[in-house]
Amino acid sequence: MRKYELRSVRTGSLSGAVPVVGIVSAGQLARMTVQAAISLDVPVRLLSQRPDDSAAMVTPGVEVAPVFTREVLERFAAGCDVVTFDDELVPPQVLRALEAAGHVLRPPSGAKLYAQDKLHQRVGLAGLGLPVPAFRAVEGPGDIEAFGREHGWPVVAKAVRGGYDGRGVWVLADAAAGERLRREAAGAGTQLLVEQHVAIVRELAALVARRPSGESVTYAVVETVQRDGMCRELLVPAPVAPGVAREAAALAGRIAEAIGAVGILAVELFETAEGLLVNELALRPHNSGHWTIEGAATSQFENHLRAVLDWPLGVPDLAAPAVATVNVVGAAHGGDPHAALAAALAVPGARVHLYGKSARPGRKLGHVTVVGDRSDDARERANRAVAILTAGKGG
Numbered sequence: 001m002r003k004y005e006l007r008s009v010r011t012g013s014l015s016g017a018v019p020v021v022g023i024v025s026a027g028q029l030a031r032m033t034v035q036a037a038i039s040l041d042v043p044v045r046l047l048s049q050r051p052d053d054s055a056a057m058v059t060p061g062v063e064v065a066p067v068f069t070r071e072v073l074e075r076f077a078a079g080c081d082v083v084t085f086d087d088e089l090v091p092p093q094v095l096r097a098l099e100a101a102g103h104v105l106r107p108p109s110g111a112k113l114y115a116q117d118k119l120h121q122r123v124g125l126a127g128l129g130l131p132v133p134a135f136r137a138v139e140g141p142g143d144i145e146a147f148g149r150e151h152g153w154p155v156v157a158k159a160v161r162g163g164y165d166g167r168g169v170w171v172l173a174d175a176a177a178g179e180r181l182r183r184e185a186a187g188a189g190t191q192l193l194v195e196q197h198v199a200i201v202r203e204l205a206a207l208v209a210r211r212p213s214g215e216s217v218t219y220a221v222v223e224t225v226q227r228d229g230m231c232r233e234l235l236v237p238a239p240v241a242p243g244v245a246r247e248a249a250a251l252a253g254r255i256a257e258a259i260g261a262v263g264i265l266a267v268e269l270f271e272t273a274e275g276l277l278v279n280e281l282a283l284r285p286h287n288s289g290h291w292t293i294e295g296a297a298t299s300q301f302e303n304h305l306r307a308v309l310d311w312p313l314g315v316p317d318l319a320a321p322a323v324a325t326v327n328v329v330g331a332a333h334g335g336d337p338h339a340a341l342a343a344a345l346a347v348p349g350a351r352v353h354l355y356g357k358s359a360r361p362g363r364k365l366g367h368v369t370v371v372g373d374r375s376d377d378a379r380e381r382a383n384r385a386v387a388i389l390t391a392g393k394g395g
């Protein structure tokens with residue numbers, strides 16, 4: 001693990017010209033947001049669980065607390081003008097308490113809940129008349145079986161709270177599998193919902209940046225290529241009919257408005273033969289927007305900052321006809337990507353981002369973006385660089 005010297009916190013002033021932005025949690029999203037803050041010279045304070053979390057290693061204003069209790073968050077927020085987030089993990093009741101105490105959360109707790117609670121999201125969006133997969137809450141024995149009988153097997157069960165990277169998503173073949181999972185979840189105190197297994201043509205994502213005052217910008221719609229429940233590649237613009245791209249962008253804009261999103265809102269979508277369905281929402285910079293660093297006129301990270309500060313947003317336009325981003329995910333027998341960095345940089349146009357994380361199988365360690373004239377070429381080069389970064393020792 002490389003060490004970074006921690007400098008003293010630059011004294012951003014709570015009453016000064018440039019507001020202090022606090023970021024809760026210090027993963028790679030916070031790290032890339034800090035990168036954008038450096039260019040604008042926006043003072044950032046960071047709350048990290050560990051001193052060696054991705055963003056904590058490269059941010060001078062870092063406070064480390066192993067557990068984000070309400071007291072820890074209160075103290076942290078008191079030193080910030082605006083508080084934003086790298087993840088969805090601070091419990092909703094704690095967010096509400098912070099707001100009640102007068103702290104400014106962007107996004108606000110009411111909007112954030114749509115990303116924290118998949119049942120709230122499904123019920124809320126369905127109530128707005130927006131397309132979501134058929135679903136129901138799992139409240140007792142027999143609920144999954146009844147849903148499967150009505151909608152057909154397999155079905156998909158999801159943890160209502162706390163899932164990520166496909167952890168917390170189960171494909172259930174039959175009623176017996178459903179009942180086993182339900183019991184296990186009940187034992188662990190995990191609330192479940194069950195939904196139809198969607199015949200997905202493509203997975204898409206639409207990103208919006210929205211200011212509290214209402215201005216918003218929408219990025220080009222992205223195809224997110226998933227493997228094992230994890231996003232592996234981004235292809236921009238998504239190879240979909242123009243009508244589908246327009247509809248995806250319009251859906252994202254409507255959702256941002258309806259839930260009062262502030263900052264980046266990422267809307268994960270399923271393209272099906274019958275049209276689009278909303279899968280889930282994230283109210284923070286999102287993996288599906290990493291391409292914007294090189295591929296858009298303004299990155300999602302800069303626009304997230306501008307939005308949470310209620311500053312004018314940057315144009316989201318594509319910087320090239322085609323952009324491909326491929327995640328660097330730790331391979332089963334893979335080595336440390338740092339060891340292969342120079343070799344990967346020899347791939348023409350490969351823009352490599354490493355998050356400062358130690359290599360473990362299945363862990364997102366970085367990403368590579370290539371912008372170009374042709375999607376297949378950009379995709380091939382980005383994959384080539386990632387293959388070099390994740391190759392085994394001596395490979």
Ligand SMILES: Nc1ncnc2c1ncn2[C@@H]1O[C@H](COP(=O)(O)OP(=O)(O)OP(=O)(O)O)[C@@H](O)[C@H]1O
Nearest residue numbers: 133156163164165166167169195196197198226229
């Ligand atoms: N109803 C469904 N039908 C078919 N496939 C599904 C369904 N729901 C989820 N999936 C698949 O599982 C993946 C992960 O699901 P989801 O996005 O809900 O979980 P997550 O773990 O919260 O996500 P993330 O990986 O975005 O953190 C989806 O990208 C999709 O490939």
Ligand SMILES: [Mg+2]
Nearest residue numbers: 165268279280
């Ligand atoms: Mg998802």
